[in-house]
Amino acid sequence: MKKRTKRIVRSSLVAFAVFLVVTAVCAAVFVAISLKSAGFGVGAPATEAESVPVESETEARSEYLIDLSDYEKYINPTGSRRDAFLALVNAENAGKAEKELVALGPERSKSDVTLHPYAAMALEAMLMEMEAENVRLINPDTRLTLSVTAGFRDSDVHDEHITGLSVDMHSCAVSDISFKNTEAYGWLSENCWKFGFIVRYPEGKSAVTGVSFRPWQFRYVGRFHAKEIHFNNLTLEEYLKGTK
Numbered sequence: 298m299k300k301r302t303k304r305i306v307r308s309s310l311v312a313f314a315v316f317l318v319v320t321a322v323c324a325a326v327f328v329a330i331s332l333k334s335a336g337f338g339v340g341a342p343a344t345e346a347e348s349v350p351v352e353s354e355t356e357a358r359s360e361y362l363i364d365l366s367d368y369e370k371y372i373n374p375t376g377s378r379r380d381a382f383l384a385l386v387n388a389e390n391a392g393k394a395e396k397e398l399v400a401l402g403p404e405r406s407k408s409d410v411t412l413h414p415y416a417a418m419a420l421e422a423m424l425m426e427m428e429a430e431n432v433r434l435i436n437p438d439t440r441l442t443l444s445v446t447a448g449f450r451d452s453d454v455h456d457e458h459i460t461g462l463s464v465d466m467h468s469c470a471v472s473d474i475s476f477k478n479t480e481a482y483g484w485l486s487e488n489c490w491k492f493g494f495i496v497r498y499p500e501g502k503s504a505v506t507g508v509s510f511r512p513w514q515f516r517y518v519g520r521f522h523a524k525e526i527h528f529n530n531l532t533l534e535e536y537l538k539g540t541k
């Protein structure tokens with residue numbers, strides 16, 4: 298071949314090679330975008346049922362103002378412990394009396410309240426965080442400070458307090474629906490899931506729970522489940538029905 302022809306052939310080959318590379322890159326980008334929008338991307342929900350606003354575990358932790366790393370394993374039990382606190386106790390389901398109990402300190406409760414250690418530790422973390430966030434714990438109407446009034450109780454197998462995972466707390470003279478108007482309740486109802494708790498008998502759910510709204514009663518289930526229950530607006534009854 299002539300020198301000139303050789304040069305033309307070579308530059309054509311180079312141009313063709315460049316064309317192939319560009320095409321391959323474009324195709325790869327297109328496939329990646331298609332897969333991502335189809336839900337195959339990293340971190341995308343695997344099913345529709347899971348497409349609730351879920352934050353990563355580190356994000357949940359970063360919402361605490363104080364360092365609660367010592368409490369993390371109680372707030373968010375993992376492994377076989379994750380599902381260990383879902384006992385359903387209601388009119389239809391009897392509970393077994395919890396044996397593993399610890400007493401709350403006098404600074405948290407005026408009465409002798411005991412709870413399962415996991416619930417007690419998670420509760421302590423929650424109360425510490427409330428203080429750190431300067432949530433108003435005094436009820437201006439009663440001038441009483443938020444305090445825990447009940448924990449474990451085994452007088453009735455159909456009373457959830459038998460689990461040692463149920464906590465009553467309020468700033469009223471007695472357990473009273475007016476507690477819902479306090480700043481403390483407002484904070485608790487929005488934030489208790491971050492510590493593994495749920496409002497056990499929410500407003501408007503008495504047909505499901507069989508119990509009218511109790512703003513003072515919280516139930517420890519662990520953060521994994523509390524988060525699902527909170528963001529899906531469920532009761533424990535509805536949640537357990539859905540996961541079975």
Ligand SMILES: [Zn+2]
Nearest residue numbers: 447464465514
């Ligand atoms: Zn109660």
